[in-house]
Amino acid sequence: MWISLSKKCIVDETLELSNSASTSFESGFDWKITWIGYGCGLVIGLSLECLFFLTGKPKWLTMMVEENIHKKITRSKRSTCRK
Numbered sequence: 240m241w242i243s244l245s246k247k248c249i250v251d252e253t254l255e256l257s258n259s260a261s262t263s264f265e266s267g268f269d270w271k272i273t274w275i276g277y278g279c280g281l282v283i284g285l286s287l288e289c290l291f292f293l294t295g296k297p298k299w300l301t302m303m304v305e306e307n308i309h310k311k312i313t314r315s316k317r318s319t320c321r322k
Contacts, residue, residue, distance in 0.1 A: 291297050 291300070
């Protein structure tokens, strides 16, 4: 079941292929850009969190959380009553 190669690799060819494939430009992925995006998102998210909660409890967020909790409680009561 083993298939043999028709052409044997030369050491110089394999080095050229591995060096060119390892660059981030050709592969389209760069870790520096990923970390920059992650850092910016983290800074913006923490800044908004501080802005929201240091200025006072936002009413729209409180209402959303309370409605969500109320829905979960009513669902759990319905499921226990059916059993």
